[in-house]
Amino acid sequence: MPVLDLGGILLVSIQGELADNAAVDLATDVTTAVSTTGARGVIIDISGLDMVDSFLARVLAEVAASARLLAAQAVLVGMRPSVAITLVELGLTLPGLETSRTVAEAASRFGVEIREDPERRAARGTDRTPT
Amino acid sequence: MSTDERTETTLPVRNDTDLMAVRQQVRAMAQRLGFGLVQQTKLVTAASELARNTLVHGGGGSVSLEPTSDGDGREGLTLRFVDEGPGIPDVELALRDGYSTAGGLGMGLSGSKRLVNDFSVDTAPGRGTTVSITLWSPLAPFGRR
Ligand SMILES: Nc1ncnc2c1ncn2[C@@H]1O[C@H](COP(=O)(O)OP(=O)(O)O)[C@@H](O)[C@H]1O
Ligand SMILES: [Mg+2]
Numbered sequence A: 001m002p003v004l005d006l007g008g009i010l011l012v013s014i015q016g017e018l019a020d021n022a023a024v025d026l027a028t029d030v031t032t033a034v035s036t037t038g039a040r041g042v043i044i045d046i047s048g049l050d051m052v053d054s055f056l057a058r059v060l061a062e063v064a065a066s067a068r069l070l071a072a073q074a075v076l077v078g079m080r081p082s083v084a085i086t087l088v089e090l091g092l093t094l095p096g097l098e099t100s101r102t103v104a105e106a107a108s109r110f111g112v113e114i115r116e117d118p119e120r121r122a123a124r125g126t127d128r129t130p131t
Numbered sequence B: 001m002s003t004d005e006r007t008e009t010t011l012p013v014r015n016d017t018d019l020m021a022v023r024q025q026v027r028a029m030a031q032r033l034g035f036g037l038v039q040q041t042k043l044v045t046a047a048s049e050l051a052r053n054t055l056v057h058g059g060g061g062s063v064s065l066e067p068t069s070d071g072d073g074r075e076g077l078t079l080r081f082v083d084e085g086p087g088i089p090d091v092e093l094a095l096r097d098g099y100s101t102a103g104g105l106g107m108g109l110s111g112s113k114r115l116v117n118d119f120s121v122d123t124a125p126g127r128g129t130t131v132s133i134t135l136w137s138p139l140a141p142f143g144r145r
Helices: A020-037 A054-069 A081-090 A103-109 A118-123 B016-032 B037-056 B108-115
Strands: A003-005 A009-015 A041-048 A073-077 A098-100 B009-013 B061-069 B075-083 B118-124 B128-136
Touching: A003 A020, A009 A020, A009 A103, A020 A041, A020 A054, A020 B016, A041 A054, A041 A103, A054 A073, A054 B037, A073 A103, A081 B037, A081 B108, A098 A103, B009 B016, B009 B037, B016 B037, B016 B061, B016 B075, B037 B061, B037 B075, B037 B108, B037 B128, B108 B118, B108 B128
Parallel strands: A009 A041, A041 A073, A073 A098
Antiparallel strands: A003 A009, B009 B061, B061 B075, B075 B128, B118 B128
């Protein structure tokens, strides 16, 4: 799972089916990258995930918690509506995780401007265009 | 509907690669049965939780996927998670949000129950655990629930 350095912030895009050990590796990789790059923020894009169960939710929460201990903030982006509905009913609202609508919006929290490519915007489906 | 779709499938649950296969098969079967995206996601998520329990708490086992219908044209999918592990001594306690004997989040059993229409646990200490769930499609216009 690639961790991109956007200059002061990191972007992690989680794609497709994730095995448990891959999720745990991801948490280690992200935390290590925060430390080596000194990043202030970590954007976790989960628009590629069609399911989040309690195992993965826990991994995400742990990434956010260890990032915070390293003085970086994790921001979750791109959760599909069907995943959000399911997570809430499962009983997991991920209270410790900051969220943003788009990668660009998350990046701007850290003063980093990135242009959103049209495909990514299309991938958000029914979301309204931010004003 | 072809006979193929009505056939029961049994998958092993022995490692976390098997968990991925379970999620994929449940998703594919739910799609074939015409479940909507939210329903698919609920069922796949419940399946992931319960299959992981079979693996982690039950020491491994299997899951069977069985399409059903209720005669009113309503389609359902029944999933049965079977292991021969230690069993659950107190099911009511295990179904409490946040209860875990393994340092987990303790949301798998209780949360899965909320995600599906039918949920039952058959277990006895030393004799293993079977958890059965069914999700029904909301298709029938005036269907019973
Ligand atoms: N198949 C099983 N065999 C034995 N015990 C189980 C099984 N499934 C669930 N349990 C028990 O029920 C508890 C709650 O399960 P769950 O809600 O999924 O939480 P978690 O898996 O995070 O511990 C488990 O900690 C375990 O004690
Ligand atoms: Mg569990």
